[in-house]
Amino acid sequence: MxxxxxxxxxxxxxxxxxxxxxxxxxxxxxxxxxxxxRRMPWLAVDKEYWFEGPAGRVSLAGLFEGRRQLIVYRAFYGPEVTTYAEGGSYPERACVGCSLGADQVAHPGHLHARNTSLAFVSRAPQDEIRRLKERHGWNHIPWYTITDDFDRDFDVDEWHGTNAFFREGDRVFRTYFINNRGDEQMGNTWNYLDITALGRQETWEDSPADYPQTPPYQWWNYHDVHDAAK
The missing domain is CATH 1.20.5 (Single alpha-helices involved in coiled-coils or other helix-helix interfaces)
Structure with a gap:
């Protein structure tokens, strides 16, 4: 060298x-x-999508958990995951790249403080997802089972990717999508917020008029304090 x-x-x-x-x-x-x-046009989501979660069936709107924004990562964990040379295969393992990404996910409590939810979605049933999360220490990641055409309709049926959504009342809009090497930066709170329609929501940002913004630093806190304030 x-x-x-x-x-x-x-x-x-x-x-x-x-x-x-x-x-x-x-x-x-x-x-x-x-x-x-933050100035990209939005796409209305007029079709209903349903998932299985730890507490049962939930809609795409339900994944927001009452917040205005939602980030959804499609992780390949299910029968479609092939065997890796040394790592194993489904159900013991998820896709090695998706697993590396999951290892980098910050606590969602910081996203919650910016009115944003995070969810992973896969084809595996909830029992397998629960065991996988416990095995790898991913219990802080909300993880749901895809039950319909969500992956095909949002460009993540053949490859991983991250979609951003916005909720206005009962209406849901797709606001952004990133995949391939763009997904490498995901997991960090700031990078997640930077792909959302509202951004970090701090006063220094160049955002459209009337977008919610607060001074930087003032909203930063411990993740358990954020969650306790919900």
């Missing part, structure tokens, strides 16, 4: 400052892209 040159502290800090200029450009571009997402 050919390593980079070894330099003095002064040279190292100079190189760091030079790279920081580019990093800030990327951060500003990322913020601008999120602002464009």
């Amino acid at each position: 050919k390593t980079p040159p070894i330099v003095s502290p002064e040279e190292w800090h100079a190189a760091r400052e030079q790279l920081l200029v580019r990093e800030k450009e990327v951060a500003r571009a990322r913020d601008a892209l999120a602002a464009e997402r």
Whole structure:
């Protein structure tokens, strides 16, 4: 392995400052892209979709759990999961990539504080999902069983992907979709919020007029404090 040159502290800090200029450009571009997402048109969801959850049958609207926004990740866990060389197969294991993604999911309590719910959905029955969550320490992730054409209708029947939805009264709208390498960044609270229609809902963001916003830092809290406030 050919390593980079070894330099003095002064040279190292100079190189760091030079790279920081580019990093800030990327951060500003990322913020601008999120602002464009908040201005994307919405797609009305006029078809009903149903899932099985730990407490029984629930609709797509029910996955919101009373909140305005919903993020749904389609995780491949079910008979369609093939055997991996060293990891096993269904029902012992889910897709290795989806499992890596699940390991990165932050506590949903922080999303709840921004009026946003998170759900994973798969083809496996609830008994298997419950055992999988316990095995891997994923009990903080709400995880439902797909029972109809949801995966096909929302572009996640053949590959993983994350859909964002918005609820206005009884109406549900699809507001964004990201998949392929775009899913690599999912799991972090900020990246989840950046794909939603309302964003992080902080005053520094470039959002359409009248979108809900509060000062940064003021809403940040421990996840159990967020959940206790529900």
